[in-house]
Amino acid sequence: MRTLLLGVLLASSAAAQPSAADSALVDRYLAANDYTEVQTQLDRMRQQLAATAPTPDAAAMLDDILDIDFDVFRDSIRAELFRDFRPDLLRQATVFLERPIVPRVTAAASILADIDPMTLSALAQDPGDRPLADSTLAARYSRAIMGANQPEDVQTAMLVAMVELFPPALREQIDALGGPQAFAEMSRQAADNDAVAAMMTGISRIALAEVDPDDIRAVTAHYESEAGLYVGHAAARASMAAMLPRMIEAMRPMFAALDEAMGGPPAPPTSSVADGEIYEVAEVQPQLIGGIEGLQSRVIYPESARREGVEGQVVVQFVVDETGQVTDPEVVRTPGPALTEAALAAVLGSRFTPG
Secondary structure, three states, rough: OOOEEEEEEEOOOOOOOHHHHHHHHHHHHHOOOOOOOHHHHHHHHHHHHHHHHHHHHHHHHHHHHHOOHHHHHHHHHHHHHOOOOOHHHHHHHHHOOOOOOHHHHHHHHHHHHHHHHHHHHHHHHHOOOOOOOHHHHHHHHHHHHHHHHHHHHHHHHHHHHHHOOOHHHHHHHHHHHHOOOHHHHHHHHHOOHHHHHHHHHHHHHOOOOOOHHHHHHHHHHHHHHHHHHHHHHHHHHHHHHHHHHHHHHHHHHHHHHHHHOOOOOOOOOOOOOOOOOOOOOOOOOOOOHHHHHHHHHHOOOOHHHHHHOOOOEEEEEEEEOOEEEEEEEEEOOOOOOHHOOOOOHHHHOEEEEOO
């Protein structure tokens, strides 16, 4: 049974405004965390993926996913930092990022942007005559990078949202495993296996071959520190909020084609209540896990909206399916596009106990 609900999301700038000193510290951090090199590498990676994609549609999809607006991304990071503002940790991270060793290590990874993903994966297993960094140090570095940039809750939330797009036949299998949340947790744990760790270590050994080992140790220690985890997790959550709605829309055609290739939705089983029917009122209403406070905690108020004085209420209509997953979100009313994206990201990250 599927139940139609109306989600009301408040986006207000009435919360306490950051002080001038706090804003200056965040500005300093964002200036130190230079995204110019990252954007350059990402553009080169997009070109590589477009050239190796199996179809033009796949190339277009990858291009849409990786086409990041870095101004929006900075706004999202700013909002995420202010959500749980810890100035001492932010100051530590900023001071470290202002050291010259950081761009040296970051620039070293730029060699990988010129290698297509399939070739890079093969080189990680068999680098040939390429110079390599120390294996133990590279393994520690790659673990630290993954831990800082991919917190478990972000990985799980993204996988849960992706399950929405799966064809019905796959959704049935996922439901048999315990639902999207259980599937996401299993997938996340599978990504932590030894084979993946070995590949990441191999890639790091190639990327860091010409880097001073002392620089690698210093950067690794930063990502392992409380300050490094604080800013890394903030950036990861900002990325999810900024990219998830657009990524889901970009991937819909691919999953629709997979659905068609699998023969379309299976015939519904005999039941006293038609499967897939949508109810505006159910005997047992779905319950939002974490309540409204949990929903509000996922809202990242866009800095661009704050600067422009845009505030108000975003009303989102959506469906809660049999597993408690949010599907088919549709914005009914919104004060502006910036708040729309923030509302959709928060709603897509919600889970319900099904009705």
